[in-house]
Amino acid sequence: MRALTWHGKHDVRVDTVDDPEIVNPRDAIIKITSTAICGSDLHLYDGYIPTMKAGDILGHEFMGEVVETGPGSTLQKGQRVVVPFTISCGSCFHCSKHQYSACDNGLPADNQDIAQAAYGQPMAGLFGYSHMTGGYAGGQAEYVRVPFSDVGPIVIPDGIEDDKVLFLSDILPTGWMAAENAQIEPGDTVAVWGCGPVGLFAVQSAFLMGAERVIAIDHFPHRLELAKRFGAETINFEDSKTYDALMEMTGGIGPDACIDCVGLEAHGFFADNVWDQIKVSTFTGTDRTHSIRQAILACRKGGRVSMPAVYGGFVDKFPLGAFMEKGLTLKTGQTHVQHYMPGLLNAIMEDKVDTTFLISHRMPLEQAADGYRLFHDKQNEFTKIVLKPGMDLAA
Amino acid sequence: MGDTMTPARDDAPASTSKHRDEAAAVASGPGDSVTAKTVTINRPRQALYDYWRTLENLPAFMDNVEEVRALGGGRYHWVVKAPAGATVEWVARITQDVPGETIAWESEDGADVPNSGRVDFRDAPGGRGTWVTATIAYDPPAGVIGKIVAKLFQREPAIQARRDLRRFKQLMETGEIATSARTLRQLAEEMD
Numbered sequence: 181m182r183a184l185t186w187h188g189k190h191d192v193r194v195d196t197v198d199d200p201e202i203v204n205p206r207d208a209i210i211k212i213t214s215t216a217i218c219g220s221d222l223h224l225y226d227g228y229i230p231t232m233k234a235g236d237i238l239g240h241e242f243m244g245e246v247v248e249t250g251p252g253s254t255l256q257k258g259q260r261v262v263v264p265f266t267i268s269c270g271s272c273f274h275c276s277k278h279q280y281s282a283c284d285n286g287l288p289a290d291n292q293d294i295a296q297a298a299y300g301q302p303m304a305g306l307f308g309y310s311h312m313t314g315g316y317a318g319g320q321a322e323y324v325r326v327p328f329s330d331v332g333p334i335v336i337p338d339g340i341e342d343d344k345v346l347f348l349s350d351i352l353p354t355g356w357m358a359a360e361n362a363q364i365e366p367g368d369t370v371a372v373w374g375c376g377p378v379g380l381f382a383v384q385s386a387f388l389m390g391a392e393r394v395i396a397i398d399h400f401p402h403r404l405e406l407a408k409r410f411g412a413e414t415i416n417f418e419d420s421k422t423y424d425a426l427m428e429m430t431g432g433i434g435p436d437a438c439i440d441c442v443g444l445e446a447h448g449f450f451a452d453n454v455w456d457q458i459k460v461s462t463f464t465g466t467d468r469t470h471s472i473r474q475a476i477l478a479c480r481k482g483g484r485v486s487m488p489a490v491y492g493g494f495v496d497k498f499p500l501g502a503f504m505e506k507g508l509t510l511k512t513g514q515t516h517v518q519h520y521m522p523g524l525l526n527a528i529m530e531d532k533v534d535t536t537f538l539i540s541h542r543m544p545l546e547q548a549a550d551g552y553r554l555f556h557d558k559q560n561e562f563t564k565i566v567l568k569p570g571m572d573l574a575a
Numbered sequence: 576m577g578d579t580m581t582p583a584r585d586d587a588p589a590s591t592s593k594h595r596d597e598a599a600a601v602a603s604g605p606g607d608s609v610t611a612k613t614v615t616i617n618r619p620r621q622a623l624y625d626y627w628r629t630l631e632n633l634p635a636f637m638d639n640v641e642e643v644r645a646l647g648g649g650r651y652h653w654v655v656k657a658p659a660g661a662t663v664e665w666v667a668r669i670t671q672d673v674p675g676e677t678i679a680w681e682s683e684d685g686a687d688v689p690n691s692g693r694v695d696f697r698d699a700p701g702g703r704g705t706w707v708t709a710t711i712a713y714d715p716p717a718g719v720i721g722k723i724v725a726k727l728f729q730r731e732p733a734i735q736a737r738r739d740l741r742r743f744k745q746l747m748e749t750g751e752i753a754t755s756a757r758t759l760r761q762l763a764e765e766m767d
Contacts, residue, residue, distance in 0.1 A: 285745045305755075
């Protein structure tokens, strides 16, 4: 089959590799119909994530058709499914509490060592995101092996096009959980840092959960325009002082809930040395964590801070004093995708949530390497690229 | 002043002691180097004991164990992988067997690597299944064979025990052992 493979910094290629097979009883093989490039894929592309190996297949936002099932799978050939980016067993203590991203058994035993050393306990596996997160082949390919296929994938009813449901795999549930973690109450003003896909979905979700006002913060005009379309007020931090603006826009109180959707924009985690490397190579070590510091300072007393943004290592100058003195609540975590998929599929079918606005470009899988370059170089214009393995090259 | 009291030892397991002699005292049979690890498995105690007590099952989740064969009378022949395609072997005898609770074994004289071990199954608090604690003690070997085996055993035996326990947990909770292998050929290579 053809697959997008990683070979080093700014070097991804569409190669011919072996087709995946059923390896474990609960596996299924999915023929990919749509797969997106995620903002966090750019961190692999930029070479920031350790434990990548040449030839690794990328991609953790994908959907397709079931073509093969193991004896323990509950899927049937021909079904269309969206696959969560997290690989979770469904049987351990954490899965039984719907804390799927904290699954005990998603990572191969040997791959659990590094996560245990970094975090104290190992986390769930992830598709296409380095060997620290399991070394699983991703879905930017013609086919993918999906472990625990009786737990993860959600079956999509006929008649709903891919573009409407693809983002159930990651960014829609992530934006939704971000808003849920903000524990929004009627009348609330919610501030959202970062209007990438997750931030934009958090804006939509916050309104659905009863927020009276949402204030969206970014510096890409196009992204702020999209946030505005969903009813948010905007702050462009290149034009306005964010903290001052938030205080004035809330009558000196501060937002009731703050959602940081900036972070490192990565699903992986960063060992210390990588964190340092980023600081050195970009001179933005402290700026990168600016959003969470700003969120804590701006948040009203007794308010809530939600952090879907991914932080992998350590953060400098975390304002612990403000956090404590103001009695804030901070909720965070990798997304428990499987928990949110059914409800969000319903919301999509009832037209309560729109996801298709996000897609700026569609390309055949064969052009995936170009897709990475364009997504990397032109973020304002390329908000989201969806790769379609079946798409005509000439299209 | 009242009587001076000897402060009691804390409640932490001896295997986590900072004092080498205390940690070593965990072992009951042959072997000086000791490692003990506990894992919580979301399954009933008896089911876990039953699977483990069929010692022939152990290679399914113990990476380095190639074969365990019953010889009768509670004696088992173990074949364990060593680097460069070599194997080490020994005969071990079950020394304690409490159904649903404990299995202990000890190598007989002449073992390539004298060793002993026990696995204890206890109800986890809060209805979370079972605590499985594996305790392994072994004598680091000397000589040529020692050099071969050293790589196998001396390099952080705790890591091996921890990984084996994780695989046991995966097998018992999910019915399979997680792998990133994409093809059966890759899986076979991983097993080597």
